[in-house]
Amino acid sequence: MNSIIEAIHKGIEKSGVDRKKISIPSDIPFEPETVKSLGVDYFQVPRGRAIAFGSGLKLGNPDLKVIPVVGDLMTLGGNHFVHGTRRNMELLVLCINNFVYHKIAGKSVSVVTEAFSPYSTFEEPFNFPHLGNSCGAVYTARWTALHTSELAESIAEALHKRGMSMIEILAPGPSYYRYITHLDSELMQFYFDNSILKNNEDPRNVAITADKKIVVGKFTDKERPTFIDSYNTQHKKILGDEFTPHGPVFDKAGGGNG
Amino acid sequence: MKADKSGVLTGSHILSGNEACAEGALAAGCRFLGLYPIVPSLEVSKRFLQRAPEVGATFIQMEDEVSALAAVLGASWTGKKSMTVTSGPGFSLMMEHLGLGVMLETPCVIVEIQMVGPGLGLPTRPAQGDIMQSRWGSHGDYEIIAFAPSSAQEMFDFTIKAFNLSERYRVPVALMSDAYVAQLKEKVAIPSADQINIEPRRYYGGPRDSYLPFKRDEDFVPPMVDIGQGYRFHVTGLTHDDRGYPIMFEECQEYNVHPLVRKIRDFTDKIIDIEEKNTNDAEVVIISYGVSSRASLKVVEQARSKGHKVGSLKLNTVWPFPEKRVAELASQVKAFVVPEMNFGQVVQEVERSAYGKANIFFLTHGDNGVEYAGDILAAVEEASQMKETKCGITEWKKRSA
Amino acid sequence: MATQKVNTNKDIHPMENLLRMDRMPHIWCPTCGIGLAVTAFTAALEKANIDPNMVSIVSGIGCTGRVAGYVKVDSFHTTHGRPIAFATGIKVANPKMKVVVFSGDGDLIAIGGNHFIHAARRNIDMLVVCVNNFIYAMTGGQVAPTTPLAAYATTSPYGCVEPPFNIPYLADSSGAVYVARYTALHIRRLTNALTEALNKKGFSVVEVISPCGMYYSRINRLGDGLEMMKFYHDNVEIKHGEDTKNLEIGFQSKIICGKFVDRERPSYMERYNQWLSEVRASAKNPEGKKGA
Amino acid sequence: MKADQKSVLTGVYYIDGDVAAGYGALAAGCKFVAGYPITPSTEAFEAVCHRGPKVGTVFIQMEDELGSISAILGAVWSGVKTMTITSGPGYSLMQEAIGFGAMLETPFVLLNIQRGGPSTGVPTKTGQADMMQSRWGSHGDYEVIAIAPDSPQEMFDYTIKAFNLAEKYRCPVMIMSDECVGHMTEKVVIPDADKIYVEPRRFYTGPAADYRPYKPDPDLVPKMAKAGEGLNLYITGIVHDENGYPVSDEKYKSIYVKRLVDKIRLNKNEIIELKEEGTDGADVIVVSYGISSRVAVKGVEMARQKGVKVGTLRLVTVWPFPDDRINELAKKTKAFVVPEINYGQVVYDVARCAHGHASVVLVPHGGAGVHNPDDVADAIEFAVKQEKPLEGVHEFKTRLEKSVFEGGFKLKE
CATH class of the missing domain: 3.40.50.970 (Thiamin diphosphate (ThDP)-binding fold, Pyr/PP domains)
Incomplete structure (x- = not known):
């Protein structure tokens, strides 16, 4: 089993969350056996739409734990990411970063003359933890696919966060319509070797650049009312008893379960 | 106008349809590609990007297909011939900007490599479901104008034609290929630059002060200018008058939008490109396009050798649809046989154009994605033996399946 | 290059050579701030000494989306949310053009959010003027991603439940090289900022806080545009160089204005050209074919 | 329910x-x-x-x-x-x-x-x-x-x-x-x-292990499930089999994708809803939908006053298209007049199903307004005058078109 899937598996295990309640909308294809072994509900959605689809799942049934898995660095889905984060939609976004960026820690990693990595070689990638943090994510972290145990730990922790959590997973993989299991092990090892752990680092400083080592770790861990919280409190405040609360109400002002 | 030498890779090459398309674009003078990668259209952009530095073409990989076509439209207004390349889901995302391209009358080419749909479909398998x-x-x-190439050579030729028509009528032109043609490696003969005719952009030549961006010529097509020339014009996706200023009355809608339709409809005879084979005395005509026509042409030979009077009508341009010609043939033939790799699209146009004068057999694709010539032949044989006219679409049930 | 001079003839509008006078009067409501932003922009265009023939304005849909129709340069009124993508095409295909995207908060940050962050990341050389009136005004006052928490709008009839975007922070964190914010009241500072941004190489963002007397302040009972202007006068704090994360705007809270980011990063075309020269060099030298 | x-x-x-x-x-x-x-x-x-x-x-x-x-x-x-x-x-x-x-x-x-x-x-x-x-x-x-x-x-x-x-x-x-x-x-x-009748969702109620997300009922429609019920759903937009698992073989397209069109095409008689009035013995039938059908009423009245036998057919459901009914009517009537606020869309389907038995006249309108009922009345009169069916879709020239494109028209600003 692939290291990321293994981490998801272990993470769910550790978190103690009921697998039945977990939904994974993803724009990366998972193999049916993988989904079976994870014991979750899985949806393969059009590229970039995992977070929007996941928002619908969560709002339709607030009891669900939704883990959108997005590949290709959210090029298409960037907007859903920033807005979902701003709203603090209760999702755990696993951002599988399979870009082939040409220089890491001063060394040439991969040479692509054609732009079929999600980024053209000459473009600079996003600093995703920083972007997530600046939009208001309650939890951001970054690991490589070889940091399996840390990643699992992170997933377990983030599953209990109330709000948008985001874990970037550096997992160089060659192409687009492949299953998640096809990762470039050599590159993975390279990324693993050239990363340094810096927990609680200011996300501003964790950009992946040509001359520095990759910073991994947990960068953000904070609290903020979720979309459903704000939805319930605001409507309760204005409408009073006329309002039918949506899902479990955690806010004190809102009262117990509606 | 002759083609620019720098983009023409004269000679005989073995190229996949996708590569031939990129070569065709460069030969046609395309100097801007806005793309977002999607299977099975990757090789077009790959080839284009490889050749871009030497030819002096520019490209950008955008964040999605929505922006890819938007960038192409923007680039086209700088005077660069532009195109984008995509496949099923990406094409769906481009729909809004296709409308903007039509409204701004922006010449550009959209290459679409069809795959099995809907949804995510089968990304690597061919289909003709997006026609x-x-x-x-x-x-x-x-x-709109849409081409349907059936071979690598046609991918090259039709790409050039697509650019030419796009400039001539100031309309986005779609090249509706499919995953099969796109990946088929074949011989492609690229002529020398002076043998390739290029339609120059219809630039405005009058006095600077009296330029109006949407002042139409007799044929409803307005001449164009590039940005940065000091015309300081305005264009909008809203319903507009000659100046490009939004005016939202019923009359203006008629004034603005009806010509968008008429500039194509009134000139269909000039645009439509069809190839006929043995239709003069035919009792059955196979109407097909794209990769399906390869099987059809084979069937014509086989059927003729068996003594059936069979002809073929190959639609090089699917849109605008050659309804007049189909209607003419309808009064001559007993039946049309329409093989398509979908569950019935162009066959409905055939039904409409036949006016109930001929039977229509529809063949959905075979199990391996493309038609079995044997199925088409069987359908042709049955059609040629029909006594009465039933009209309407008869779905042909495969025997080989 | 033709230098534009401010017209001193009193019969002619001073901005006549940069505005489409044949389209006046414009569609904006009384006391709207968009016109002020346009005035500041045209003044900046003259101050920056840029040939207007080489400027292209791209707008999307919305009230601010109509700006392209009033400024007399090559101007494009495109689809909702996509002006940045359209402008990217123009800039990359013809790098000589000075490309300006002039649009509203809903257009650029809601539906166009993805293009906004990606263009900032790529550092495409363009100036983005984002007029923020906290609401979708063209469609009649719907909630926007900039509407402050608990503010009313027609699609948040019981108060907005989503925290708004801090646009400078978003721009900064996605890589913009120049970020400033002023209100429509600060016309002189705004003009200076726009002048500076026009001459900046890379992705520059200027946010213009604008009163919307017709929808935002009417629905929220904040008075008309003039009262909003008074509010800006009393509640704006100019703090240059303030950390962008502190720039959130709450409902009728203090607004921090100023220039926040001014840095250097290689622009998209610089990176592109560098790649191009490397590829060309390696093509000449087959042994180094790997290039890049 | x-x-x-x-x-x-x-x-x-x-x-x-x-x-x-x-x-x-x-x-x-x-x-x-x-x-x-x-x-x-x-x-x-x-x-x-x-x-x-x-x-x-x-x-x-x-x-x-x-x-x-x-x-x-x-x-x-x-x-x-x-x-x-x-x-x-x-x-x-x-x-x-x-x-x-x-x-x-x-x-x-x-x-x-x-x-x-x-x-x-x-x-x-x-x-x-x-x-x-x-x-x-x-x-x-x-x-x-x-x-x-x-x-x-x-x-x-x-x-x-x-x-x-x-x-x-x-x-x-x-x-x-x-x-x-x-x-x-x-x-x-x-x-x-x-x-008010509300159709309940067709939820699957059997044992979890036997659930097949795309196993169709006799009417070709499968039962639905929801996330979070422990059914271990695998749902993909890729061509899939009954289990929902992606398949890569082309031949499954004709098995699994074909059902997407068949479940509508074969059930269409139950889905289609039409409103007909005076179509029996009508010489001209006005086919319309949405707002155009209301505008057409006036045009129909005007034509009737002039003695033309006009019937109306309103497409309440436009898709799936009532092929059979149009075909039946085409054999009995002289012409269809189709007013729609576009330059020809649904009219092509009317023409397709008419099979040359009746003329098909489109009364176009570019939008931003509705038809002038006079145009509809004129189109009806024009259609009824034809001795034999016209070939193709005849585009009726409306007053609006004439006023805009013929003779010194100036746009109001």
Whole structure:
């Protein structure tokens, strides 16, 4: 089993969350056996739409734990990411970063003359933890696919966060319509070797650049009312008893379960 | 006008359809590619990007297909011939900007490599399920030109034609290929630059002060200018007058949008490109396009050798649809046989154009994606033995399956 | 290059050579701030000494989306949310053009959010003027991603439940090289900022806080545009160089204005050209074919 | 199943079509609405925002139309009924996800208030030019159901019907209204909840281990499940087998994708709803839908006064198209006159089904307004005069076209 899937598996295990309640909308294809072994509900959605689809799942049934898995660095889905984060939609976004960026820690990693990595070689990638943090994510972290145990730990922790959590997973993989299991092990090892752990680092400083080592770790861990919280409190405040609360109400002002 | 030498790779090459398409674009003078990668259209951009530095072409990989086509439209207004390349889901995302391209009358080419749909479909398998979408996919009224190449050579030739028509009529032109043609490696003969005719952009030549961006010539096509020339014009996706200023009355809608339709509809005879084979005395005519026509042409030979009077009508341009010619043939033939790799799209146009004068057999694709010539032959044989006219579409049930 | 001079003839509008006078009067409501932003922009265009023939304005849909129709340069009124993508095409295909995207908060940050962050990341050389009136005004006052928490709008009839975007922070964190914010009241500072941004190489963002007397302040009972202007006068704090994360705007809270980011990063075309020269060099030298 | 009392605002109202559709959705049990503001459909979304929180319907204004439709697809799979609301350009943006929804056999309702197009067009005025788009707008082969209401009352009634059809056939159902109907204010009667029939979702109730997401019932429609029930769903937009697992073999297309079109095509007699009047023995039949059918009434009256035998056929459901009925009528009548607010869309299907038995006359209109009834009357007279059927679709030259393109027309500024 692939290291990321293994981490998801272990993470769910550790978190103690009921697998039945977990939904994974993803724009990366998972193999049916993988989904079976994870014991979750899985949806393969059009590229970039995992977070929007996941928002619908969560709002339709607030009891669900939704883990959108997005590949290709959210090029298409960037907007859903920033807005979902701003709203603090209760999702755990696993951002599988399979870009082939040409220089890491001063060394040439991969040479692509054609732009079929999600980024053209000459473009600079996003600093995703920083972007997530600046939009208001309650939890951001970054690991490589070889940091399996840390990643699992992170997933377990983030599953209990109330709000948008985001874990970037550096997992160089060659192409687009492949299953998640096809990762470039050599590159993975390279990324693993050239990363340094810096927990609680200011996300501003964790950009992946040509001359520095990759910073991994947990960068953000904070609290903020979720979309459903704000939805319930605001409507309760204005409408009073006329309002039918949506899902479990955690806010004190809102009262117990509606 | 002759082609620019720098983009023409004269000679005989073994190229995949996708590569031939990129070569065709460069030969046609395309100097801007806005793309977002999607299987099975990757090789077009790959080839284009490899050749871009030497030819002096520019490209950008955008964040999605929505922006890829938007960038192409922007680039086209700088005077660079532009194109984008995509496949099923990406084409669906481009629908809004197809409408913008129509409304701004921006010449550009959209290469679409069809795959099995809907949804995510089968990304690597061929289909012809987006033909109706290319005609009707965006909101509002418009007419469009769509080519359907059937070989690598045609990918090259039709790409050039697509650019030419796009400039001539100031309309986005779609090249509706499929995953099969796109990946088929074949011999492609690229002529020398002076043998390739290029339609120059219809630039405005009058006095600077009296330029109006949408002042139409007799044929409803307005001449164009590039940005940065000091015309300081305005264009909008809203319903507009000659100046490009929004005016939202019923009369202006008629004044603005009806010509968008008429500039194609009134000139269909000049645009339509069909190839006929043995239709003079035919009792059955196979109407097909794209990769299906390869099987059809084979069937014509086989059937003729068996003594059936069979002809073929190959639609090089699917849109606008050659309804007049089909109607003419309808009064001559007993039946049309229409093989398509979908569940019935162009066959409906055939039904409409036949006016109940001929039977229509529809063949959906075979199990391996493309038609079995044997199925078409069987359908042709049955059609040629028909006594009465039943009209309407008869779905042909495969025997080989 | 033709230098534009401010017209001193009193019969002619001073901005006549940069505005489409044949389209006046414009569609904006009384006391709207968009016109002020346009005035500041045209003044900046003259101050920056840029040939207007080489400027292209791209707008999307919305009230601010109509700006392209009033400024007399090559101007494009495109689809909702996509002006940045359209402008990217123009800039990359013809790098000589000075490309300006002039649009509203809903257009650029809601539906166009993805293009906004990606263009900032790529550092495409363009100036983005984002007029923020906290609401979708053209469609009649719907909630926007900039509407402050608990503010009313027609699609948040019981108060907005989503925290708004801090646009400078978003721009900064996605890589913009120049970020400033002023209100429509600060016309002189705004003009200076726009002048500076026009001459900046890379992705520059200027946010213009604008009163919307017709929808935002009417629905929220904040008075008309003039009262909003008074509010800006009393509640704006100019703090240059303030950390962008502190720039959130709450409902009728203090607004921090100023220039926040001014840095250097290689622009998209610089990176592109560098790649191009490397590829060309390696093509000449087959042994180094790997290039890049 | 009866509607939920709380969600039905029983009474007599004077509201516009958009609001009526919003109330219809709530009455039909819609529990989640995602939208994005776009003229002229916003009033429907606003109606949901106002009433929703009181009846337990959650709403969200997403960042764009791509997000809206993706969110409602997600919400369906979490077990609720959903709808999204849009207009022209937004509809174009939704096309990818509509195909995806069709592939997943996700029941959802899409309210499209049509406006003049293409591109931005005339946002505040009417059009009917998205009809073909509703049928063909996404890539690949699929079928949808499209309904064209012509009054606020119908906006209410047919929104409920749309939800029912969506649940019954597990397919996207489009309500293809237009700006005129959307902004038209009329009397709307909302009945008691127990008089409203609401189709329940066809949930699977058997043992979890035996659940096959795409195993069809005899009517070709499979049973639905929801996330979080321990069914270990594997749902993909890739061509899939009964288990929902992706298949890569082309031959499965004809087995599994064909069902997407067959479940509508073979059930079409149950789906199609037509309103006919005076078609028996008519010399000319006016085929219309949506607002055009109301405008046509006047034209028909005028023609009748002149002694022409005119019948009317109103397409309440435009898709699936009533091929057989049109074909039957074509054999009995001399001509079809089709007024629609576009330059020819549904008229092509009328022509297709007429099989040359009757003339087909299109009365076009570019949008931003409705037909002049005189044009409809003239077109009827023109059509009845033809001795034998005209070939092809005859485009009738309207007064508007003549006034704009013939002789010294100047646009008002």
